[in-house]
Amino acid sequence: MRQLGELEAEIMYRLWAWGRPATAREVLVDLNKQRPIAYSTVKTVADILYRKGLLIREKEGRAWLYEPTLTRQQYTASLMQEALGGNPDTAGALASFVEQISPQEVDALRLALRTAKRRGGS
Structure with a gap:
């Protein structure tokens, strides 16, 4: 997208x-x-x-x-997925991303990862 x-x-x-x-x-x-x-x-x-x-x-x-047809969050997630999908070094791209976000965004990311894990998403 x-x-x-x-x-x-x-x-x-x-x-x-x-x-x-x-x-x-x-x-x-x-x-x-x-x-x-x-x-x-x-x-x-x-x-x-x-x-x-x-x-x-x-x-x-x-x-x-x-x-x-989709929420703003779903749209943003699809853009992020597309950006990651085009990068051969996904771990490096994610590490660079995390280095650039605020502490509040890091906390939100941790919460999202825990929520996804509970839902069986990874």
Whole structure:
């Protein structure tokens, strides 16, 4: 899975934060609080995200309601997995990553590893 473009990310971040389906018009209204953007641009990018499989959509009246197909955490995990998969030295890449993260992130990583182990994930 490739990294999102700027507007793709802005749309996805809003949908993830809202935790509910939304129309392109709702996204537009929120985006316009920060910068002017055309409805057609938001609609086009939402349709691109739909075709990429990142959004599902359902008709409501004349508008489409868009909803993410995965959580922000799942999306981030897929990017991390892709980055690791392309590196022949996975252990080295992980060690470098851990050296760069904060102590709070290290604690979160430890918790995630313990949780995965309990679930039988490794």
